[in-house]
């Protein structure tokens with residue numbers, strides 16, 4: 001028998017006692033909502049009026065021709081409100097927060113997309129909002145910090161540890177144990193203590209449900225393969241979910257290869273050899289850690305993938321061989337971004353571009369009547385500073401220098 | 410001797426016991442050794458030694474920094490175990506390890522408990538390991554007479570307290586308030602009624618920790634708790650005034 005909150009060997013809820021009662025309540029509200037078709041309908045209605053659901057499935061004809069193989073379809077989560085799949089999870093949890101009667105929400109964020117989505121939800125539903133973000137990520141995702149603050153959220157830069165996503169999660173937990181009576185922690189990905197992995201995946205399943213229908217209509221059959229980048233694993237779980245039991249659909253998760261999986265400077269948990277089973281941040285999964293169980297530094301150009309752990313559900317699917325895992329390096333990501341912008345006029349987020357890398361490697365070897373879906377988890381606008389820097393763009397640099405001069409007067 | 414019996418014996422001639430906390434390897438094992446000596450010489454009854462972890466989720470800024478600084482200078486789990494063994498052999502009071510579950514999980518639960526037995530450690534405090542999550546850990550600990558210390562919080566219901574009481578041994582660690590270590594706690598009326606709830610749920614000795622910093626705090630606990638836990642305050646003291654300040658501080662708390 002599988003223990004409650006576990007997926008095979010993975011998952012669980014390793015939480016301090018002070019949170020025990022709040023998790024019991026959360027579990028109760030989640031299960032009640034899950035069993036109530038009216039709740040899901042309310043959620044779908046909200047996402048189709050406040051956000052842009054269903055998001056389109058775009059046939060990337062130019063890229064398909066360019067590679068001369070599989071037909072490439074792109075699931076456009078960039079067109080979801082706030083520019084990423086993150087809003088799916090956040091609006092869903094927002095509805096639960098209303099049911100639970102709490103008045104304040106907190107969240108961690110890496111790329112800032114989850115933070116922006118949470119700040120947006122808090123503004124709409126009238127909650128107080130605090131976002132924890134590693135100092136490194138504050139620097140590299142500055143536009144998102146600006147929008148969070150404009151929507152009324154307090155953004156707290158986290159200066160401990162590696163100053164990235166995992167440290168933001170620790171800090172959010174510290175807030176939660178202190179303010180548990182009023183506050184809900186809107187966990188941003190399919191990780192953390194149960195029921196978060198299952199709950200976040202449930203809200204994100206809207207992506208795969210739509211893609212399934214859209215593919216039938218636009219392509220006439222199931223895709224042969226589906227690609228998604230994997231940070232914590234929520235966009236991957238979202239698009240994979242509906243297809244898990246479908247015959248002949250290969251699922252591919254793409255992790256951050258950073259400077260190369262052999263360099264140690266990456267965030268490849270499931271496709272490399274550097275991770276091992278561990279328990280941290282409230283759950284058991286494959287972690288990048290040393291022999292003593294201390295977490296390692298990770299690296300990725302994409303803040304949202306720069307994380308030591310991964311969804312326990314994905315660890316289970318990996319162990320069962322149901323999802324193939326690969327990695328894309330920082331450099332490959334930049335090359336793919338350039339090509340996608342030029343060929344399709346579409347700007348993927350740095351995170352999403354990881355999925356494109358593997359799809360572009362595989363597509364040429366596939367036949368032209370096969371279809372593949374790339375989950376474009378978000379838009380690249382947030383990355384303008386990083387991308388402009390990587391392209392060493394002269395006119396952009398000139399603009400920044402001038403602006404800085406104006407501000408320093 | 411088992412931890413609970415040891416504490417009960419001390420309680421025969423003291424109205425409240427003192428447990429102190431140190432982070433191993435911070436600022437160095439050398440300083441840890443001196444701090445522990447002063448604690449024991451000045452009447453501390455029990456010491457929890459924290460094996461540092463890179464993600465100390467339940468700790469506030471002072472202890473968190475001590476964890477990260479200790480790791481930054483290269484502290485290893487094996488060194489912590491060897492140091493614990495040395496302390497237990499040197500001093501006659503009970504020594505406990507406090508750490509996060511991943512350290513134990515990675516070491517191997519059975520092997521870790523074996524190492525504790527060998528080192529003469531009497532109890533373990535693992536704040537992120539609720540009893541439901543590792544049957545193995547609790548079984549091995551009990552078999553080897555290493556007390557798994559469970560934690561009560563003001564948010565725990567009576568039913569939950571009973572459940573925890575069934576799985577734990579040694580004593581119950583009652584956190585004085587919601588939150589992480591380090592900040593001062595109000596030991597007010599709400600707190601007193603919380604401790605009454607704790608008392609009603611268990612017959613084990615009650616330790617109170619989180620934000621206990623002064624002789625006044627300890628006086629407030631006399632009669633309602635069995636042991637006061639001093640955590641971040643001694644770390645602050647060592648940071649600011651060096652290890653020699655610990656002895657007088659403990660003596661003053663002891664009153």
Ligand SMILES: Cc1ncc(COP(=O)(O)O)c(C=O)c1O
Nearest residue numbers: 231232233234235304351377378
């Ligand atoms: C656009 C985008 N894609 C992907 C991710 C990675 O998260 P997950 O693996 O949960 O989808 C993030 C996280 O911040 C993101 O902002």
